[in-house]
Amino acid sequence: MISIVIPIYNEEANILTLVDKVTAALRSVDTPYELILVNDGSTDDTHAKICESAKHDSRIKGLHLRRNYGQTTALVAGFHHSSGDVIITLDGDLQNDPEDIPVLLAKLDEGYDVVSGWREDRKDDALQRNFPSLLANKLISRATGIKLHDFGCSLKAYRRSIIRHVNLYGEMHRFVPIYAVVSGARLAEVPVRHHPRLHGKSNYGLERVVKVLFDLVVVVFLQRYSQKPMYLFGTCGLLSLFGSFVCAAAAFYYKFFGHKTLIETPLPIASGFLFVTAVLCILLGLVAELSIRIYHETQDKPTYLIGATDNLKPRSDAI
Numbered sequence: 001m002i003s004i005v006i007p008i009y010n011e012e013a014n015i016l017t018l019v020d021k022v023t024a025a026l027r028s029v030d031t032p033y034e035l036i037l038v039n040d041g042s043t044d045d046t047h048a049k050i051c052e053s054a055k056h057d058s059r060i061k062g063l064h065l066r067r068n069y070g071q072t073t074a075l076v077a078g079f080h081h082s083s084g085d086v087i088i089t090l091d092g093d094l095q096n097d098p099e100d101i102p103v104l105l106a107k108l109d110e111g112y113d114v115v116s117g118w119r120e121d122r123k124d125d126a127l128q129r130n131f132p133s134l135l136a137n138k139l140i141s142r143a144t145g146i147k148l149h150d151f152g153c154s155l156k157a158y159r160r161s162i163i164r165h166v167n168l169y170g171e172m173h174r175f176v177p178i179y180a181v182v183s184g185a186r187l188a189e190v191p192v193r194h195h196p197r198l199h200g201k202s203n204y205g206l207e208r209v210v211k212v213l214f215d216l217v218v219v220v221f222l223q224r225y226s227q228k229p230m231y232l233f234g235t236c237g238l239l240s241l242f243g244s245f246v247c248a249a250a251a252f253y254y255k256f257f258g259h260k261t262l263i264e265t266p267l268p269i270a271s272g273f274l275f276v277t278a279v280l281c282i283l284l285g286l287v288a289e290l291s292i293r294i295y296h297e298t299q300d301k302p303t304y305l306i307g308a309t310d311n312l313k314p315r316s317d318a319i
Contacts, residue, residue, distance in 0.1 A: 002026070002029065004035045010044045011093060015053065016053065039065060086108060118192060119193075140175075146187070166180070233281045234282060248267070251265055
């Protein structure tokens, strides 16, 4: 089964057309599907429009959140209530074209685990949306090593086995491909169509850009050091300790050969500061290691995912 998950916030004018377009796009797909419309605390008639659509087709399902939680949480709610082996996501403003869904599914059939859309000809404001998005995509690619042109495109296809153990929050939905690749997924990107917004207004602003930058820092840390945070904090601690010894050596050199007392140079203070920093970094590393160990032992999250086996049945209770 295919699950189409669409987070919606104040899109009353788009819902009926959206449902019609998704239904039409999936007529060519010979696979059962469900369309999950997640109402993220809309204040207009979105709730009523979703209920109206669901009455006429049992494949259309409405999920109404009590308040506005944000796009990431709405997607997670949709994931949790979906049944498909493949999950498709897209925006509810009709800027993503549902007719591209079969393109993503065809790419999945080539053996990929995640397929991300690329809005080559993006129909948004060049200064407010396109240019910041271009810079953000380059920054994310550079920081994570994952080469995608368009991390922010909501039109994506996932195999459930890949995202089943991904926990999202904040603005993390755009980073799902990164989590997937870290788990060993095969990632592909395909060009998709993009249309101007016809109804309503965009809910994106500068505040979201700032949140994305902060989330990127978290993602990079989790990508590189989630298993062994001591590697990061320990390295910082050793560098600080080395700097402390250098400052101390320089201070004594000036005292005995440069005719300067320890009071006349800031080097002793710098040495002490760097030494304390080194100790704190190492202690933070130990605390982080303990936190990671506790996390993996108390959460139902595996430390690895199995792609396939030969003459071996995967054990659910294996350590």
